[in-house]
Amino acid sequence: MTRISVKVDGTAYQDEVEPRLLLVHYLRDRLGLTGTPIGCDTSNCGACTVDLDGVSVKSCSVLAVQADGSDVATVQGLARDGQWTGLQRAFHEGHALQCGYCTPGMLMAARDLLRENPHPSADEVRHALEGNLCRCTGYQNIVRAVLAASEQEVTT
Ligand code: FES
Ligand code: FES
Known part of the structure; x- marks a missing residue:
């Protein structure tokens, strides 16, 4: 040990x-x-x-x-005092999840991207999340949610 x-x-x-x-x-x-x-x-x-x-x-x-x-x-x-981060809200509001199994990993990878690159393009979001698989959403709403969070200057 x-x-x-x-x-x-x-x-x-x-x-x-x-x-x-x-x-x-x-x-x-x-x-x-x-x-x-x-x-x-x-x-x-x-x-x-x-x-x-x-x-x-x-x-x-x-x-x-x-x-x-x-x-x-x-x-x-991520959430503080029961309050979601802007990125979590963007996933929720943008229907970026279905079963939710991939969501913790997507959130953590997207958070890392937005810290490095606060205003990524859709291609950059796709590239950053390419190691995270989702069997439900087809990825489109996930990419949109990350872009929506970036437009709100959300980095966490
Ligand atoms: S459980 Fe770690 S990459 Fe799938
Ligand atoms: S929402 Fe089901 S795997 Fe992504």
Whole structure:
């Protein structure tokens, strides 16, 4: 077992973990943060995307021990005091989800894009989200929602 210290959505944790434990399993099974879903476990779908020290990563492709000393943000930390972020509102208002399984990863990847590029083109949004699969929406409303959030100068 290896001892790790990690901050997740602003809360500090210290734990003993097996070196092979994936970050997504640590978040879900150890911390109970099940808002980050597992869609494939093979780094393909992007549903498990979280922010690791300011960069969006697929948490099924990162070991928990690699997050030692890091700051992790998950979809569960986006809303503050029960208030959605502008990006979350744009997804809701723009019907950018159906089953919602991909939505946590889409939100985290889009958030990363808007921090890097506050006014992306539709092509840039599509490129930024190409690692995130959606089986329901056909992507059009997701792209529109990210563009709507960017027009409102929403970066989170
Ligand atoms: S569960 Fe991580 S990419 Fe699919
Ligand atoms: S809304 Fe169902 S997978 Fe995207």
